[in-house]
Amino acid sequence: MATAEETDAPAAYEELLDQYERLTYVGGASGVLSWDQQVMMPAGGAPARSKQLSALSAIHHELLTDDDVGEWLDELDDADLTPEQEAVVREIRRQYERADAVPVELVEEISETSSEALQVWEDAKAEDDFSAFAPYLEDLVELKREYAEHIDPDADPYEVLFADYEPYLDLDTAERVLTRLRDELVPLIDELNDADADLAQPFDGTYPEDAQEALSRDVLAKVDYDFERGRLDTSSHPFTSGNQFDTRITTRFDESDPLGALMSTVHEYGHAQYNLGVPQDEYGNPLGESRDLTVHESQSRLWENHIGRSRAFYDLVLDDLKEHFDGIDDATVEDVYEAANQIYPENRIRVEADELTYHMHIILRFEIERDLISGDLDVEDVPEVWNEKMEEYLGVTPDTDAEGCLQDIHWSHGNFGYFPTYSLGSVLAAQLYASADEDIDDLDAKVAAGDFDALHDWLGENVHQHGKRYTTPDLVEEATGEPYTADYFLDYAESKFRDLYDL
Incomplete structure (x- = not known):
């Protein structure tokens, strides 16, 4: 594959690349400070850290919106570029036009407010005190409305914010997919919940954190996580941060739910492999x-x-589970498979949700944040509306705000528009996996044997190596030969769970 740099590239292109490299490095430094804030920084460091992140955010913004960047982009409008160079210019132009519309003072204020809000959210969640977080949430809603208005005063502000996280699948597509998931998964969930299934429950003890961490590390080694370019830590909310040279993942542990931590670790590993796999x-x-x-x-x-x-x-991992956890010596592969895939509509926590009801958690958040940004919902009413929607979609009501509207970190970062991408990504995962499974001989047998080379190669060739060369719809077609569709996910869900519940 050709690279961004070509010897015959126009001078304006080389200047543009040099500038973008500098702002990339500043953004990377900011990412490391943010990782440290969530993993290692003492709580008392928050005031200084918010200033540091704000300063780096301003420098990044200034580098991106420098007048020279606009001039170089103008010079490249009709330049003779390779497809790779055209993609680079397309992506930088998009970032430049959005950033140039936003005053640097607003960028700094959003960064500083969100950095302060993170620590307040941590404390509010620990103390089950939404009122402590509410003023920061109000500020962030107002700031992000202002941000969206600068970028496109004529557009739906939530649509503008959504495009920060998914610029090439439009909000109408997201809403259609979410609506289809709700309409088709809710009846399936109800049917499964009413089924007289006697699924195995081999994990009914207490499983120490150190044993869970040791298991996570063993499993990461089995799936070929590169610890020379990464690390595993704990945080209140699991996340992945980094680049192709250094990508770090975090997980969290619940001593009553060992599979929850394992799935969180494997989830973040998938993010890390993508970061580590780009050129x-x-x-x-x-x-x-x-x-x-x-x-x-x-x-x-x-x-x-x-x-x-x-x-x-x-x-592959049954023996590892038995090595690290007491009391499951008699568990079979089928027992653990059933335990890992049972549905729990009564669960109130998104990151602990099963594979199907998870999407109801996403729809709930999507609807609330969309209404917050539009002004149809006041911040003070979020806990009540959250609980009402939980009851409507899942038949449960959180006992506390800590397990309700305070459970996620996203709003403390001002990340409105982020949540839909979880479901959109789950849909795409099924489409990609179906294509990989068709191309790779006996993929299940390879997984059982711990041979992940073919899958790594397939994902590397069809997704990772392209970076941002393609837009999302084009990348999906390149990888699978078809447009983005929810068909594969819904077929997969019906087949897997009807088989599991013997329906």
């Missing part, structure tokens, strides 16, 4: 960056659900 020689330009969040989430959900919740995976 190293393109670091600093869009061809060395992952595509946006729908594609990123497809990688994590593919590994979590299509690998990590498969029978073949438990063929």
